[in-house]
Amino acid sequence: MCELLGMNCNIPTDICFSFTGFQARxxxxxxxxxxxxxxxxxxRGVRVFLDPQPSSESPVAELVRHYPIxxxxxxxxxxxxxxxxxxxxxxHPFMRELWGRYWIFAHNGRLxxxxxxxDGGFLPVGQTDSELAFCHLLQTLRQRFPxxxxxxxxxxxxxxxxxxxxxxxxxxxxxxxxGNCLFVHRSTELHxxxxxxxxxxxxxxxxDVAVDFNELTSPDDRVALIATLPLTDNETWTPLxxxxxxxFVDGERQPA
Amino acid sequence: MCELLGMNCNIPTDICFSFTGFQARxxxxxxxxxxxxxxxxxxRGVRVFLDPQPSSESPVAELVRHYPIxxxxxxxxxxxxxxxxxxxxxxHPFMRELWGRYWIFAHNGRLxxxxxxxDGGFLPVGQTDSELAFCHLLQTLRQRFPxxxxxxxxxxxxxxxxxxxxxxxxxxxxxxxxGNCLFVHRSTELHxxxxxxxxxxxxxxxxDVAVDFNELTSPDDRVALIATLPLTDNETWTPLxxxxxxxFVDGERQPA
Numbered sequence: 001m002c003e004l005l006g007m008n009c010n011i012p013t014d015i016c017f018s019f020t021g022f023q024a025r026x027x028x029x030x031x032x033x034x035x036x037x038x039x040x041x042x043x044r045g046v047r048v049f050l051d052p053q054p055s056s057e058s059p060v061a062e063l064v065r066h067y068p069i070x071x072x073x074x075x076x077x078x079x080x081x082x083x084x085x086x087x088x089x090x091x092h093p094f095m096r097e098l099w100g101r102y103w104i105f106a107h108n109g110r111l112x113x114x115x116x117x118x119d120g121g122f123l124p125v126g127q128t129d130s131e132l133a134f135c136h137l138l139q140t141l142r143q144r145f146p147x148x149x150x151x152x153x154x155x156x157x158x159x160x161x162x163x164x165x166x167x168x169x170x171x172x173x174x175x176x177x178x179g180n181c182l183f184v185h186r187s188t189e190l191h192x193x194x195x196x197x198x199x200x201x202x203x204x205x206x207x208d209v210a211v212d213f214n215e216l217t218s219p220d221d222r223v224a225l226i227a228t229l230p231l232t233d234n235e236t237w238t239p240l241x242x243x244x245x246x247x248f249v250d251g252e253r254q255p256a
Numbered sequence: 257m258c259e260l261l262g263m264n265c266n267i268p269t270d271i272c273f274s275f276t277g278f279q280a281r282x283x284x285x286x287x288x289x290x291x292x293x294x295x296x297x298x299x300r301g302v303r304v305f306l307d308p309q310p311s312s313e314s315p316v317a318e319l320v321r322h323y324p325i326x327x328x329x330x331x332x333x334x335x336x337x338x339x340x341x342x343x344x345x346x347x348h349p350f351m352r353e354l355w356g357r358y359w360i361f362a363h364n365g366r367l368x369x370x371x372x373x374x375d376g377g378f379l380p381v382g383q384t385d386s387e388l389a390f391c392h393l394l395q396t397l398r399q400r401f402p403x404x405x406x407x408x409x410x411x412x413x414x415x416x417x418x419x420x421x422x423x424x425x426x427x428x429x430x431x432x433x434x435g436n437c438l439f440v441h442r443s444t445e446l447h448x449x450x451x452x453x454x455x456x457x458x459x460x461x462x463x464d465v466a467v468d469f470n471e472l473t474s475p476d477d478r479v480a481l482i483a484t485l486p487l488t489d490n491e492t493w494t495p496l497x498x499x500x501x502x503x504f505v506d507g508e509r510q511p512a
């Protein structure tokens with residue numbers, strides 16, 4: 001299995017601190033050695049850093065850890081290969097364009113006996129069930145909303161319906177963003193926390209590193225972090241509801 | 257105007273040396289200060305590094321310069337904005353998926369009175385004429401070959417026809433790769449060189465850096481480099497034929 005990390009904020013924020021702990025799980029403190037990737041939205045644009053090497057040994061991960069890219073929506077993934085060999089084309093997150101926006105997708109789980117009929121609008125490049133699921137998801141959205149992108153609550157409801165259809169094939173924890181909001185779906189494990197004023201000191205579980213967010217933030221900042229497992233050991237992470245797509249906008253969990 | 261750099265090789269090769277000279281043109285020795293990007297194919301996968309900062313000041317460019325990513329097909333671009341503001345979504349190269357392969361595109365030129373009708377299969381995310389041209393090009397290919405990717409010579413002929421249709425709108429120098437081969441089109445300036453045994457010492461025009469490729473290569477290596485303007489001052493770069501799509505495979509220019 002893999003691990004997911006997402007961030008959604010009301011102002012562009014860097015993810016250096018959280019990525020430090022997450023990166024350590026890619027081979028150093030955990031078994032996710034089969035590559036990693038991270039996508040940062042900046043406006044409508046997106047930067048995707050992928051590396052089939054373990055994140056704990058990757059020079060690209062070192063860059064990401066030290067170069068504060070400020071973003072309102074981030075999706076990251078570290079991989080333990082199940083379907084598909086280790087290779088760049090099988091490294092999450094995946095990117096496609098739909099309705100003139102980039103969409104970023106990462107998945108944790110394993111889908112069995114899953115062979116959706118694809119119409120050719122989106123086709124997988126690699127061999128993972130995850131990329132196949134992403135293509136299927138985007139095809140479903142395009143077919144359902146041929147006039148273009150619907151409002152985000154409509155979109156969230158469509159994703160919920162889609163997740164329920166795919167669910168019987170196996171664990172389908174995923175993160176999806178178009179740069180405006182972050183959709184996350186929990187099948188097995190997924191936790192979140194919202195950091196906002198009054199800010200406190202947070203201490204990583206996976207490395208002896210602490211950050212005092214009072215020194216780094218302004219009073220109006222609001223940052224939601226979503227991760228397979230809690231990243232810090234002195235904050236309260238909340239499990240997300242099972243089998244549910246949850247939407248985060250401007251650093252806030254939205255009502256269903 | 258912008259500058260283009262492409263590499264096509266018979267075995268995975270790093271582009272550190274050539275990128276060093278190319279990077280300097282992004283703000284240090286030249287005026288291309290409005291961002292840069294580079295895409296590396298590794299098998300079917302691709303890594304795209306984008307930065308809206310000038311490449312001569314970019315930490316991401318420093319990473320690319322020092323971390324030898326070995327690739328058989330590379331496309332790089334430094335930008336002087338004409339259409340579209342400076343921003344990540346307007347930074348080349350652009351990526352889309354067609355027929356289950358990633359396609360990478362970068363453009364140097366300016367297309368005027370250019371408003372192709374798009375069917376929604378590929379839509380621009382940013383505001384550049386270049387990304388619009390890429391979407392138009394992929395749509396044309398998908399419509400023309402609905403059964404999937406044709407052979408590369410058929411593809412090259414279709415690209416030639418397409419380039420002739422777009423040509424009247426303005427300079428349409430471009431590079432396009434799917435990881436198998438590299439297609440380049442010259443409207444105004446485009447030069448190439450093939451390095452193969454016996455290898456020699458090459459010296460950059462834009463920085464006082466020389467490399468002895470004898471020390472870095474094996475006798476069977478063959479590397480084609482294609483650039484808007486020659487990158488070295490002690491080798492003979494050949495201008496490509498005007499208004500022609502040229503295909504490079506395994507480090508060799510293919511017969512038309």
